[in-house]
Amino acid sequence: MATMDMAARGDSAKVLSPAALQRIPAQLIFRVVTGIAALVTFGLIFVMLFFLVVYAYPAIRFNGLEFLTSSIWNIGNQYGSGVTTRNGFTGAPGASFGALVFIFGSIVSALLTMVISVPLSLAVALSLVYTVPRRIRPLANALVELMAGIPSVVYGLWGLVVLVPWIANAFGPFVTSKLGWIPFLGGQIGSGNGLIASVFILSLMVIPIMVATTRDVILSQSNSIFEASMALGSSSWQAMTRAVLPSVRAGVVASILLAFGRAIGETMAVLMVCGAAINVFPQNIFSPVNTIAAVIVSQLESALTDSTGMAQRSLAELACVLFVITLIINVIARGIMRGADRAEGRKS
């Protein structure tokens, strides 16, 4: 059967393909062209990082440590005369590029997103694997995957029109009146645009991704651990959470890290609901915030008016910071995944 199949394919190949594919030079060209493509893919990250760092270098020297310690972002007086020179690089008079507010906003919003989305995603993934009847499981899986494909501007649109007013009119007043005594839960609610709106939107965006990856990780674990645990007398929930989940710990941690990377790099949806804070730290969960990703979009227009170009280069420095943070997270996550795969391979 197999040989017949092979012969048939071989024959049709001889008929269909141009003989040129068999020539010796063609082999070399084929190998070189695909090799160049592979080199481009491999080198892309290095090229991007190198280019951004080189472009941002004047800003890195100009801003110094102030970039990480100051919370004042000011492109300087564009109509005054003279320039500010620091370390041999010039910016507009009074220019100050402190990114602390944005770095803080990125990390806090991504961390709070994890607080909400990790338990929810685990619960949903467990439910998908165990509770959902076999018959409708493909439908539920398809739904989760389709949701992962909704573009971020659409989440932002919904957030702006539905979520933000709900926070301002219902959720906010409820929380401040009932739980206002807890630090960061009381005080001004404002327009509803702010930290908690960003966190809710980010959670909705990463949950489908995290559910899909944790579900796959759980399914990759053979049933035997679950059954062995049940046979030892544990309930199904205990078997799932204390035997199966710990056995796939590495995969779950990796999927959480990947989701964290997504949350910290997400731009559009956050940009639309974060309230675009500049130069102030959030006072409570309802305060306007800003993230590195969002500020790169929202500040570029004003940065372009900086005739010294330092504001644009400082935005590139921000992009570098975000790039490095996400690179570290991704490398660790992939490392964990690989380690887990290899350990599994050795076992079997």
Add this chain to the structure above:
Amino acid sequence: MSAGQVVHGTARSTHISRTWWGISAACLVAVIGLLFSIFAFVLVQGLPALKPSLFIEPTHGIAGGLANAIVGTLLLVAIGLVLVIVIGLGTAIWTVEFAPAWAKRAIRFMVDVLAGVPSIVVGYFLYVALVEEAGWGFSLIAGAMALAIFMLPYVVRAADVALTNVPKMLTEGAVALGARPAMVVASIAFPYALPGILTGLLVATGIGLGETAPLIYTAGWSNYMPTLHPTHSPVGYLTYVVWTYISQPFAESHRLAYAAAALLMIFIFATNLLARSFVEYKLNKHTSR
């Protein structure tokens, strides 16, 4: 091992177990319900706004149609796809057919990491490199390259898996019959892997259609129909309409934003459904053997 420490099942623990399963099922229903409500909200708001004139008229400031944005989005994704097919398939073929083991590992690792690079970083890189330094200005080609970089990991991964799964028996058989590498790939491996590769391309298309951040400072925005000039000619696209028109204080611009969002969702769901049908077709073909 933790499995050994598990408490013996009693009536109480079964009860607790049931409660927890109930809670997680409730989470499932809540999450799917909420996500579905977003989907429904956009369609309910957007579908009534989809008039035929939207597809003919370009935008005028904050009103008009969406023709320029629809054509722009399709053009950007189409050119991005051409780029990603060349680079992505080339990468996958070299990785699977020619690469030594260490290079295979290195490339797969970089592709995985590339998938985690935030879209705005890609956008800003291309803004600096192409729009500013190379002096191309906001342009079709810069936007398409941004989308291509963003789609690349998905295409390489899908093609890598599809090509790796081609049975050794077939390729080795071809080699035994005297086929050289280019012939083996073009006439044996590639046709066999085609459904998997197409699925990857469709998934990438869905992702490209919905991207905004990498386009803002590469493609720019234009109220006019896209010219086919590759540089110095900004291009409009649907996600931009969703993003900016919803914060305008006019009902007409809101309707355009909803219409653009609904169109995007329809495009993306259509590509996802197509991708799924390819997967199923492949499964059927393989199981029927």
